[in-house]
Amino acid sequence: MNIFVCVKQVPDTETKIQPNGDGTFIETSSIKWIMNPYDEFAVEQALLTKAANAGSTVTVVRVGGVKDTEALRTALAMGADDAILVEAEDNLDSYSIAKALKGGIEKSANRPDLILCGKQAIDDDCLQVPQILAEMMDLPSVAVIVGFEQNGDIVTVKREVEGGALEVYEVKTPCVLATNKGINTPRYASLPGIMKAKRKPLQQLTLADVGVSADDRRVKYSNFALPPEKPAGKKFDAMDEAAAAGIVAEVVGLLRNEAKVI
Amino acid sequence: MAKVLVYTELNKGNVKPVTLEILGKLVGQEVEVAVIGDLGDDQVKVLGEYGAAKVHKLKGDNLDKYSPEGYSNALKAFIASGAYDYVFAGATSAGKDFIPRLAAKFEAGVASDCVNFLFEGDAFAGTRPLFAGKCLAKVELQGPKPHFVTVRPNALGMPESTTAGAGAASESEVQAGEIRAAIKEIVAAASEKVDLTEANIIVSGGRAMKNPENFKILNDLADVIGATVGASRAAVDSGYAAPDMQVGQTGKTVSPSLYIACGISGAIQHLAGMRTSKVIVAINTDPDAPIFTKADYGIVGDLYKIVPLLQEEFKKILA
Numbered sequence: 001m002n003i004f005v006c007v008k009q010v011p012d013t014e015t016k017i018q019p020n021g022d023g024t025f026i027e028t029s030s031i032k033w034i035m036n037p038y039d040e041f042a043v044e045q046a047l048l049t050k051a052a053n054a055g056s057t058v059t060v061v062r063v064g065g066v067k068d069t070e071a072l073r074t075a076l077a078m079g080a081d082d083a084i085l086v087e088a089e090d091n092l093d094s095y096s097i098a099k100a101l102k103g104g105i106e107k108s109a110n111r112p113d114l115i116l117c118g119k120q121a122i123d124d125d126c127l128q129v130p131q132i133l134a135e136m137m138d139l140p141s142v143a144v145i146v147g148f149e150q151n152g153d154i155v156t157v158k159r160e161v162e163g164g165a166l167e168v169y170e171v172k173t174p175c176v177l178a179t180n181k182g183i184n185t186p187r188y189a190s191l192p193g194i195m196k197a198k199r200k201p202l203q204q205l206t207l208a209d210v211g212v213s214a215d216d217r218r219v220k221y222s223n224f225a226l227p228p229e230k231p232a233g234k235k236f237d238a239m240d241e242a243a244a245a246g247i248v249a250e251v252v253g254l255l256r257n258e259a260k261v262i
Numbered sequence: 263m264a265k266v267l268v269y270t271e272l273n274k275g276n277v278k279p280v281t282l283e284i285l286g287k288l289v290g291q292e293v294e295v296a297v298i299g300d301l302g303d304d305q306v307k308v309l310g311e312y313g314a315a316k317v318h319k320l321k322g323d324n325l326d327k328y329s330p331e332g333y334s335n336a337l338k339a340f341i342a343s344g345a346y347d348y349v350f351a352g353a354t355s356a357g358k359d360f361i362p363r364l365a366a367k368f369e370a371g372v373a374s375d376c377v378n379f380l381f382e383g384d385a386f387a388g389t390r391p392l393f394a395g396k397c398l399a400k401v402e403l404q405g406p407k408p409h410f411v412t413v414r415p416n417a418l419g420m421p422e423s424t425t426a427g428a429g430a431a432s433e434s435e436v437q438a439g440e441i442r443a444a445i446k447e448i449v450a451a452a453s454e455k456v457d458l459t460e461a462n463i464i465v466s467g468g469r470a471m472k473n474p475e476n477f478k479i480l481n482d483l484a485d486v487i488g489a490t491v492g493a494s495r496a497a498v499d500s501g502y503a504a505p506d507m508q509v510g511q512t513g514k515t516v517s518p519s520l521y522i523a524c525g526i527s528g529a530i531q532h533l534a535g536m537r538t539s540k541v542i543v544a545i546n547t548d549p550d551a552p553i554f555t556k557a558d559y560g561i562v563g564d565l566y567k568i569v570p571l572l573q574e575e576f577k578k579i580l581a
Contacts, residue, residue, distance in 0.1 A: 224398075238568060
């Protein structure tokens with residue numbers, strides 16, 4: 001099987017976000033970049049699928065800045081075979097990214113049998129790219145999957161919806177699947193894996209190479225700002241067990257009469 | 263005036279509350295509602311009272327169950343015939359799934375998961391959180407129309423009914439087309455509780471829960487106040503709670519009226535996922551835990567003592 005995994009590079013979850021000077025994006029100069037956490041599940045699922053299908057290849061594709069290539073190096077070190085990097089600014093919108101991913105995948109000599117993505121990127125949180133990519137490539141898609149079973153060219157996947165219910169889909173490959181936490185446990189890159197990754201092929205393309213221009217932008221952002229800080233709340237010391245009951249009664253009273261949420 | 267179609271999802275035959283939230287913000291525009299399937303006269307009337315001039319029931323084969331392809335194909339043809347400027351939907355599981363696919367059929371853009379919006383003349387301007395709510399930005403759409411917008415449930419707030427629209431219902435025949443990814447079975451959730459993203463009250467447990475069994479005291483409290491139980495990443499990664507319970511940047515982003523954080527220290531990625539809760543109560547033995555900086559009411563104490571006391575007190579006032 002020819003398996004493609006789309007990954008994004010995002011600021012680490014512990015990053016303190018600051019808007020940039022003109023409010024068009026965030027300050028990126030001192031950010032620690034990581035592979036989008038949901039994409040790690042996609043890479044892992046690709047590697048598990050490769051292991052179950054002799055002769056398979058795993059190609060990772062990324063659209064984004066080239067100053068730091070942590071996400072691709074991580075995927076290659078985990079075991080992906082080769083990588084395609086489409087150079088772009090880090091705040092491209094979902095439509096442009098999906099179009100660039102399609103273009104990148106089509107530059108490969110392999111025709112995709114399976115395309116895996118994380119269900120969302122934790123930077124812009126749009127949850128759009130897998131579905132747009134599927135539509136652009138005229139493929140079926142199932143997003144937010146927490147279960148995957150393959151039987152020849154039929155895959156059975158479990159999609160998580162509201163309240164933890166699961167929709168079980170049957171879909172024929174080729175298809176696009178977007179992974180959620182819970183589907184697998186991503187492996188850590190081993191030291192030999194990290195060494196090997198340095199020699200794996202990486203094809204670098206420009207947005208023009210994959211047919212994407214500024215006209216493809218659909219979503220425009222401005223006025224990036226930090227959310228308003230809440231005024232300081234009330235704090236009660238209930239470490240002394242004798243006082244605890246009284247304090248809890250007081251807080252419950254405040255929830256009812258002051259905050260009016262109960 | 264912009265011509266707007268609001269797609270509504272149904273929950274046991276009723277329109278989802280997020281639809282009414284959206285309608286409340288669209289007063290002044292030319293607004294119609296579309297639903298896939300059937301809708302009772304009482305629900306059509308409600309939509310009219312909140313401003314829908316027309317309600318379209320879309321019917322066709324293979325649309326009894328959700329599918330991303332079936333739903334986007336069915337709506338594509340209907341929308342194309344109506345010359346809509348905007349299409350709105352709730353940012354629900356289904357909305358988040360098929361709206362991007364539907365928009366791509368028009369080569370159009372989607373503003374996802376907006377928490378507020380207004381119209382500047384005929385042009386949409388929304389506000390949406392990015393980086394799990396660590397910052398907010400203004401979002402605008404450009405390129406081919408219609409433009410698509412999904413709105414986060416619970417964010418706009420429930421409007422007053424206006425009795426403005428006529429709410430006349432009509433039926434249209436639509437085609438689901440080829441469905442290559444189809445649901446063959448639905449596995450019901452273990453609990454009947456509302457989803458974290460739609461919950462009005464959430465009780466969440468962190469690393470201090472120590473094991474899955476201890477979540478019982480949170481479940482007991484939740485039962486008394488009608489809450490859904492959540493968890494921090496630390497609790498999920500330690501195996502104390504299921505992944506679908508996780509609140510935070512790599513879990514669910516929530517904005518209930520009341521969020522009770524039990525034994526959660528308040529890592530930046532957790533705060534990002536729950537900071538828009540209207541009222542936050544934090545219980546933690548560490549008086550310096552970062553969660554207290556976001557709490558409206560902080561209780562420095564042992565959750566194993568405090569949570570049962572809370573349950574008792576709530577029982578008293580709710581009796």
